[in-house]
Amino acid sequence: MTALICGSVAYDNIMVFEDSFRHHILPDKIHILNVSFLVPRLRREFGGCAANIAYNLKLLGEDPLPMATVGHDFGPYRDWLRQWGIRTDHIRTLDDYYTAQAFITTDLDRNQITAFHPGAMNRSELNKVTDATGVTLGMVSPDGRTGMIEHAEQFAAAGIPFIFDPGQGMPMFNGEELRRFIDQSTWVTVNDYEWQLLKDRTGWDVEDVTSRVDALIVTRGSEGSSIYTASAEYEIPIVKPAAIEDPTGCGDAYRAGLVYGLLHKLDWETTGRIASLMGAIKIEQHGTQNHIFTRQQFEDRFKASFGRSL
Template sequence: MSALICGSMAYDTIMVFHDRFKNHILPDKVHILNVSFLVPVMRREFGGCAGNIAYNLKLLGEDPLIMATVGHDFEPYMQWLCQNGLSREFIRILDNNYTGQAYITTDEDDNQITAFHPGAMNSSHLNSVPVGREDIGIGIVSPDGKEGMLLHAKQFSELDIPFIFDPGQGIPMFTGEELIQFLDQATWVTINDYESELLQQKTGLTLKQIAERVEALIVTLGAQGSKVYTHGQCIDIPTAKPKALLDPTGCGDAYRAGVLYGLMNELDWDITGRIASLMGAIKIEHSGTQNHAFDLETFKERYRANFGSSF
């Protein structure tokens, strides 16, 4: 069984400002803001939710399928996918667009100023969930172009393919009615604690009411672990211990790959949540979203060391 990963593909250009923004931004002058930050450290990473989730799921031994729209500048990313054995079958190149681009400047207090150009991502609705592909047994709708997210959720539902709704930072794009429609189509929902507050506010539903509409609602809580609301109960998932706290970017995507792995292998939520937690811990030990690597046996050893059991 394969997972169809619907979402963004992007280049992340990450710059480090060796000072604090607050020392250069005058609060009483923000209406005429004109600042320049010297950033001697810069790196370019492969990112985007679909790319990150698929990369992590591949590390766990699965063969995910990415469905995304990208631009004419995608060739370096394409080579990276080939190098890591990831399928390009459902990646559509739009010659008159750039691939999504995130420009992130981080200061010494870990504050960030980000500019994001969606580029080809805004045309994600040009892709469709394939019909008649018996190998696709599960899907995920992660942050992408608005029309694409609405379309792909509808198509998964019509094809009776169970899928995760992972709205992420895309929640503000949708009305309360549209978000409720997603909930009624989806099989599972994954959000972080901030997104849970926003989702409740926009839909007018409580967490309990949201959980009642799906088979499971997963809420990640950062260093406090995560919670799985399913069939009227709440399962507390502990954190796995990272070896270092280097870069939290992409931890949520790594966690979601762990959730997909558990669902694809019919594991219970206690195990699935712990696998997802360990995926996030491994990711935070590395800079960038796709620079960590492991084999499955090594992963299982770390699982046993953290949780005292096997899967």
């Protein structure tokens, strides 16, 4: 069983400004804004939806296959993925581009200023779903616009069931395009904000979506998540984390849990709880690929969290 995860691979450059932006950005001077922030602390993390999901699937004992386009600076990231035994067969390097990168500056009030350079991600259509063999399940997650459209078409044409996960990429698509994605996909997953946007753009509600896909999964942060099918609704509780360090990447960890459950044909209540636990484990660590656990540790925590064995 192999899951092909189409999406971004990116570097996250995270900086901390040890003051408040509001002390340096003057409202009456916005029209001539020219500010500089000293950031003594800097972390460079490995990120991107496809790689984050693949990392979490690897922790769960799977052999995920990320598909992405990266730039000439991908070397350290490639070494990291290979260190974890994550295949890079379908991560294409484009020498004329940089790997996608986010530059995030956070102040002491936890406000953020982010700049994102898509780089090689914008050429994701160069990869074809049919380039991979032995794929039993697919995922279309945030990536280059053309790549997302073509990969969905290719999964559907190949008869490979796939999850549509528009995420931050949703603003790139109009209602007609989003309706097409849903019609092609087998499952749809969004957070609560994205669900509202999806409803607004498509004009569809829960019943409209679940009449077209096997399940709609909506995550709601600290309020848990909901899994809707044509015949039932499952409310998935959260797992209380030991600490809340960094929510970045929690959605990707949750989605890895969904993929795991689907690969193993588990029921929705079990699948949702695996996903919920994955999100809690991630939030306890900074960065999107710094958490780690053994299979036994995961099973023990699952039982402690939900009162039953996995």
